[in-house]
Amino acid sequence: MRIINICNLKGGVAKTITSVNMAYVLATMGKKVLVIDNDKQGNTSKFFGVYGYEKPSLAEIMLTKNTAEDVIQKTTRENIDVIPANMNLLTANRNVMLDLNSPQQTRLKKALAAVAEQYDFCIIDNAPDINMSVINALTAGDDYIIPVKIDRFTFDGVDVMIEQAEQIRENFNEKLRFRGCLVTSFRKNDVNRQGQEYLQEASRYKLFETHIRWTEKVDESTFTCEPVMVHSPRCGAARDYKAFTAEYLKSVSDSDTKGAEK
Ligand SMILES: Nc1ncnc2c1ncn2[C@@H]1O[C@H](COP(=O)(O)OP(=O)(O)O)[C@@H](O)[C@H]1O
Ligand SMILES: [Mg+2]
Known part of the structure; x- marks a missing residue:
């Protein structure tokens, strides 16, 4: 199982949209996918119809010796299971900080x-x-990907995110790799073009070649709780999420080959 983190210290950059759509693309390729909702807002859980307080969630994994099996829920989507989250994650995170015994x-x-x-x-x-x-x-992760929406505050957040992840790599997880930044909600205007160029030129951001185009179909798809490929198969974002997932898979297989040659 390859573990991919979708992360950014900023909200509203399409972390959730990227997670659910990438999961769906992989699932349609016949891959078995586990999605973990690691946000107390529970948006991903709501999207897959598994939000609630009756069943255990990620909070229980953080607090007890539960294995993932105890908290995984099936979804109506073939090949996609979810570990849900809810507001209990807030208290769980606080309690983990206070628990110095394990x-x-x-x-x-x-x-x-x-x-x-x-x-x-x-x-x-x-x-x-x-x-x-x-x-x-x-x-726990193998990879991390940072979705970015280009605006004036984009860059500070990305630098801090990379710094934090690199610290975790040094201290806890040697195998963690930065796969790149993914521009989301891309619109053809000067701000987006210039922002994208800036990210392309600064090699530390490792920008994915694919960007995800802005389309109102994505907003709509959050209401119908459908992957954008299902909601509007021909829209730009649907095609872009497929291309992005293919680009990610290629980058993984290229680096695996390089690793094997060493
Ligand atoms: N490609 C896109 N086109 C149009 N709207 C988008 C696109 N990607 C994301 N959005 C919208 O941006 C908002 C934030 O997305 P979300 O995935 O919830 O961000 P995050 O999880 O980073 O907070 C949502 O309203 C979503 O519909
Ligand atoms: Mg989110």
Whole structure:
């Protein structure tokens, strides 16, 4: 199971949209995908129809010795299961900070080990924060991808995110790799073009070649709780999410080949 973190310290940059649509593209390729909602807002859980307080959620993984199996929920989408989140994650994160008796950063990693054989990919939709469960997600992860929406405040957030993730790599998780920034909600105007050029030129941002075009179909798809490929298969964003997922898979296979040659 390859674990992909979708993260940015900013909200509203399409972390959730990217997580659910990338999961769907992988699922339609026949891959088994586990999606983890790592945001107390529970948007991803709501999207897949598994939001609520009756069943255990990610909070229980953070607080107890539950394995992932105990909290995974099936969805109506073929090949996609979800570990949901709700507001309990807020208290859970606080309690993990106070609990000095067992390791704080590796709880999710340990819980996921039990299901590693059952899935090809795990996509973690992170909160716009560096809290305990986000640190756990990056500690468990193979890759991280930073969706960005271009505006004046884009760049500060990305630099801090990369810095934080690199610290986690140094301290807890050597295998964590930065796969790149993904421009989302792209519109053909000067701000977007210039912002994209700036990101392209600064190699530390490793921009994906694909950008995700802005379309109102994406907003609509959040109301119908459908992947944008289902809601509007021919719209720009639907095609872009397919292209982006293919680009990601290629980057993984290229780096695996390079690693094998060493
Ligand atoms: N390609 C796009 N085109 C139009 N709207 C988009 C696009 N991607 C995201 N959005 C909208 O931006 C908002 C924030 O997206 P979301 O994924 O919830 O961000 P985050 O999880 O980073 O807070 C949502 O209203 C969503 O519909
Ligand atoms: Mg979100």
